[in-house]
Amino acid sequence: MPILRLLTQTLAVAEADIRKLRHDPLELLTRMVQPLLWLLIFGEVFARSHAIPTGAVDYLEFITPGILAQSTLFIAIFYGVSVIWERDLGVLHKYLVSPVPRAGLVLGRAVSSGVRGLSQGVVIYLLALALGVRMRVSIDALALVVVTVMLGSAIFATFSLIVACLVKTRERFMGIGQVLTMPLFFASNAIYPLSMMPPWLRAIAGANPLTYQVDALRALMIQGGGSAFGLGVDYGVQVAVLALLTLIATKLYPTIVN
Amino acid sequence: MSGSEPDARGTPERGPRTTSEQPRAPAIETAGLTRRFGTLIAVDALDLAIPAGAIFGLLGTNGAGKTTVIKMLTTLLAPTGGSARVAGFDITRDAAEVRWHIGYVSQMLSADGELTGYENLLISAKLYGLTRSERRERIDEALRFMDIAAAADRLVSRYSGGMIRRLEIAQSMLHRPQVLFLDEPTVGLDPLARRVVWERIRLLRQNYGTTILMTTHDMEEADQLCDAVALMTLGRLVALGAPADLKLALGPEATLDDVFIHYTGGAAAERGTFQDAARARRTAHRLE
Numbered sequence: 001m002p003i004l005r006l007l008t009q010t011l012a013v014a015e016a017d018i019r020k021l022r023h024d025p026l027e028l029l030t031r032m033v034q035p036l037l038w039l040l041i042f043g044e045v046f047a048r049s050h051a052i053p054t055g056a057v058d059y060l061e062f063i064t065p066g067i068l069a070q071s072t073l074f075i076a077i078f079y080g081v082s083v084i085w086e087r088d089l090g091v092l093h094k095y096l097v098s099p100v101p102r103a104g105l106v107l108g109r110a111v112s113s114g115v116r117g118l119s120q121g122v123v124i125y126l127l128a129l130a131l132g133v134r135m136r137v138s139i140d141a142l143a144l145v146v147v148t149v150m151l152g153s154a155i156f157a158t159f160s161l162i163v164a165c166l167v168k169t170r171e172r173f174m175g176i177g178q179v180l181t182m183p184l185f186f187a188s189n190a191i192y193p194l195s196m197m198p199p200w201l202r203a204i205a206g207a208n209p210l211t212y213q214v215d216a217l218r219a220l221m222i223q224g225g226g227s228a229f230g231l232g233v234d235y236g237v238q239v240a241v242l243a244l245l246t247l248i249a250t251k252l253y254p255t256i257v258n
Numbered sequence: 259m260s261g262s263e264p265d266a267r268g269t270p271e272r273g274p275r276t277t278s279e280q281p282r283a284p285a286i287e288t289a290g291l292t293r294r295f296g297t298l299i300a301v302d303a304l305d306l307a308i309p310a311g312a313i314f315g316l317l318g319t320n321g322a323g324k325t326t327v328i329k330m331l332t333t334l335l336a337p338t339g340g341s342a343r344v345a346g347f348d349i350t351r352d353a354a355e356v357r358w359h360i361g362y363v364s365q366m367l368s369a370d371g372e373l374t375g376y377e378n379l380l381i382s383a384k385l386y387g388l389t390r391s392e393r394r395e396r397i398d399e400a401l402r403f404m405d406i407a408a409a410a411d412r413l414v415s416r417y418s419g420g421m422i423r424r425l426e427i428a429q430s431m432l433h434r435p436q437v438l439f440l441d442e443p444t445v446g447l448d449p450l451a452r453r454v455v456w457e458r459i460r461l462l463r464q465n466y467g468t469t470i471l472m473t474t475h476d477m478e479e480a481d482q483l484c485d486a487v488a489l490m491t492l493g494r495l496v497a498l499g500a501p502a503d504l505k506l507a508l509g510p511e512a513t514l515d516d517v518f519i520h521y522t523g524g525a526a527a528e529r530g531t532f533q534d535a536a537r538a539r540r541t542a543h544r545l546e
Contacts, residue, residue: 016373
């Protein structure tokens, strides 16, 4: 069964990474600090200021999905560094001489980034519940949150992979990674609504996949939260972006060893 | 890999060796194989035919083009001219088929230090689509054959250099490739570890009939292991033959070192780049 075999091969790429996390979970733990700070400090303070119009939900409820999207973005966008690192070690060559289709290699990476993103989700849910945020905890909503986090991680990890293939060294990548992260985060609806933005920024946010991820999460995670664009649009945009990025990454990935 | 089933070499699930089963066809055949990087000609019109079952050595100075040849034959790098067939498949047109039939151990460290030996083997087995029962059987066999069974559940970062190399070779053989590429398999190893690796390479050929193309700087290694060697200088093939014949051609007392110096002398050390040197030292350092 070629499809089954492709699935085994793709998941093997992800499995290698997940097994590494199991041996050394320190990275996951340190990654959890940042979203905690955003919710506990930024969220709590701005919730008291009432400066941001968030409609029917209060500010902490408004940014909880935004912080989940943000923390998966921050993990995924630096995914390329580990790819460059593996290239420098020689580990990557082993994957590229294997018969795994190139798209499988790229998607395997995306899946493992998604798993990292999910670990953030667990922490954010627990903290948000502790802070009294009215979360949706039904099975179907949670299942869709998992899908959404995986999808968002996949998009930015694949984007990161493309950047890694282009810049090829860790030093250059780190510089570019820093430059990319903040605009992606701030030019989105993660911590304030699009309606507050000047038109030019709103236009940029409209082209930012993170906006659609946050929009979907807002409908799925929060009681009384809703999607501004509709879930169909949210997923349509994200799937299309992922398909395009996967196509590009599949072409570029083999060139990283040259 | 004990040799109890010498014909269990097929690629899992697909048995695609039909076109490559014709006897006598060379396992590796290149015709005018060329790779340019800008104005630099790294490999210049290479013609080689390596018979199935041979252990073939590719020798040359740093920057002679050995690694570039291997990268092209393993489909990591596209040629800019000429063509090549590996295990009966064209490296450009049938790159995906080539990958099912080859194993490759790079000059650098391809085993993952953050995983255990067993996990490294498991991931490799899955990349090659082996079924669960094939995985179990071949991983067990590989661990025993390479004498690392006792360390199977240890992180590879705690392995010795010789163990890492044996693990890497085991990984590259799980799917029973017809052709195995070893890029400087013993670089950075102490003499004892080196001998163990040599012995395993010989056994691989004996047990599975694997064709092995290896690069090396080590003339003793070439002399010990290779049925035939090719000497490259500045991307060109300058000598080809059995080590014994090449030595004899220079005189009754000649060593393979003499052969190497005779053919590469003038061009020595002019081409190795900073990157080559850095990489070789990094690998050597990690293996210690």
